[in-house]
Amino acid sequence: MPQPELIAVAAATSVASGRPEIESPPGLSVTATGTSRPTYIHEARYSSAETGEVDGLSGGLTFTGVARCGGLEDQLYAARVQTAGTVKGKPAIITSAFGGNGALAWEPAPGVVAYIGYSGAQLDEGAIAALRRLAARTRLLSPEQWQATSPATSDQINDFG
Secondary structure, three states, X not given: OOHHHHHHHHHOEEEEOXXXXXXXXXXXXXXXXXXXXXXXXXXXXXXXXXXXXXXXXXXXXXXXXXXXXOHHHXXXXXXXXXXXXXXXXXXXXXXXXXXXXXXXXXXXXXXXXXXXXXXXXXXXXXXXXXXXXXXHOOOOOOHHHHHHOOOOOOOOOOOOO
């Protein structure tokens, strides 16, 4: 975001009852309200061999996830990232901020961060290409669709806040 727009957002931000409130500056809009850290991160894990991308990702672990709100984005600001083209028309980055050897992350909808990553091989052009192929096959699930998968849950301390 260009500095003048960032300054306009900061000027439009106030604190009420200990929480930030943002009035949209002209030309911008608030895309999400709620907590600044994800309450839940929906993540699935697979053997990389199951994904059909063992050549690029080795025989390790592949994980994919989605979270709403800014906690994941905040973590990306503090991590090393590199641009990685687009996923379904949305800008994407490569990072190791989510653990593992690397992950491809993008914003499929306002306020939603999706990622697909892996552990088990060096982060190189072959791994990035494999992550891009997997990302192209992804789709967002509604909360009902997610629950229909009968996910296992695990309470964990996260590094997002």
